[in-house]
Amino acid sequence: MPIRSDYHVHSSFSGDSDAPMEAVIRTAAGMGLEWLCFTEHMDFDYPVSEDTPEGLFEVDTKAYHEKFRTIRSAREDLPHLLYGIELGLQAHLAPRQASYVSANPFDFIIGSSHLCHGKDPYAASFWEGRDAEEACREYFSSIIENLLSFTDFDVYGHLDYVIRYAPDKDKDYCYEKYRDLFDKIIDLLLEKGLGLEVNTGGLRYGLGELHPCSEILKRYRRLGGDIVTVGSDAHRPEDLCRGFDLAEAVMKDCGFTHYTVFSCRTPHFIKL
Numbered sequence: 001m002p003i004r005s006d007y008h009v010h011s012s013f014s015g016d017s018d019a020p021m022e023a024v025i026r027t028a029a030g031m032g033l034e035w036l037c038f039t040e041h042m043d044f045d046y047p048v049s050e051d052t053p054e055g056l057f058e059v060d061t062k063a064y065h066e067k068f069r070t071i072r073s074a075r076e077d078l079p080h081l082l083y084g085i086e087l088g089l090q091a092h093l094a095p096r097q098a099s100y101v102s103a104n105p106f107d108f109i110i111g112s113s114h115l116c117h118g119k120d121p122y123a124a125s126f127w128e129g130r131d132a133e134e135a136c137r138e139y140f141s142s143i144i145e146n147l148l149s150f151t152d153f154d155v156y157g158h159l160d161y162v163i164r165y166a167p168d169k170d171k172d173y174c175y176e177k178y179r180d181l182f183d184k185i186i187d188l189l190l191e192k193g194l195g196l197e198v199n200t201g202g203l204r205y206g207l208g209e210l211h212p213c214s215e216i217l218k219r220y221r222r223l224g225g226d227i228v229t230v231g232s233d234a235h236r237p238e239d240l241c242r243g244f245d246l247a248e249a250v251m252k253d254c255g256f257t258h259y260t261v262f263s264c265r266t267p268h269f270i271k272l
C-alpha cells in the first residue's frame with residue numbers, strides 16, 4: 001500500500017508559496033491521499049535581506065486558522081485534513097517558541113532548522129571563509145542546542161537540510177563524517193520522545209538522498225525510534241507526494257514497518 005499521507009505541505013500562507021489552499025487540497029484528493037497536513041512557515045527573527053523582507057516567513061496564524069477551519073468544514077473528499085506548522089527553531093527563541101505553540105491548537109508541529117545562530121545557509125556568506133565541513137558542523141551543533149532548549153514539537157524536519165546549499169551539495173557528505181553530532185542528536189530525539197521527518201524535498205535540489213540520509217534513519221530505527229512522518233515539502237500542488245516511492249523503499253530498508261501521522265499532537269501508526 002503506497003504512503004497515503006503528506007505531512008509537510010505549504011500553501012500561500014507561507015511567504016515562499018503562492019499555492020491556494022483549495023488547489024492543494026483538490027490535487028491531494030485527486031491523488032487519493034487520505035491524510036494531508038498543512039505546515040506553514042513560522043520562523044521568528046529571520047534576518048531581513050533583499051530576498052527576505054521582514055516577516056516573510058511568519059505566517060498570519062489567525063488568518064491561516066480561520067481559513068483552515070472554513071475549508072475543513074466544506075471538504076469531504078479528503079478524510080483527514082490537519083492543521084500544522086513548520087516552526088523554525090533557534091535556541092535563543094525557545095521562550096517565544098514555547099508560548100506560540102501553547103497558544104495554538106496545532107495537530108502537528110515540525111521543528112526545523114532554517115537558520116543557524118542567526119545565519120541563513122541559503123546565503124553564500126554562510127559558507128564563505130571556511131570549509132564546508134566546518135559550516136555543516138556549526139549547523140548540526142545548533143540542532144543539538146535547539147533540542148536542549150525546546151522540545152514541544154513532534155518531529156525534527158529535514159535534519160540535514162544544510163547540505164542543499166553546500167558548495168558541492170552532497171558530494172562529500174556522509175553520516176560518518178558527522179557521526180559524533182548525529183549520534184548525539186538521535187540520542188536526544190529518543191530521550192525526548194521526538195520523531196524524525198523523512199523529507200523528499202531535497203530530491204528537487206538535486207540531492208541523491210532523502211533528508212535525512214538513510215544512515216541516520218537506520219540508526220534512529222536501530223535504537224528504537226519509530227516515529228517517522230513523510231513529507232514532500234511541496235510549495236506547489238504538483239510537488240505533493242513527490243519521491244514517496246523512494247521514501248517507502250528507503251524506510252522499509254531502514255527497518256521501519258510503519259509511517260506516522262498526527263492529529264491533536266498524537267501519533268498514529270500506519271503500516272508500510
Ligand SMILES: [Zn+2]
Nearest residue numbers: 086112157158
Ligand atoms: Zn523547512
Ligand SMILES: [Zn+2]
Nearest residue numbers: 008010086233
Ligand atoms: Zn517546509
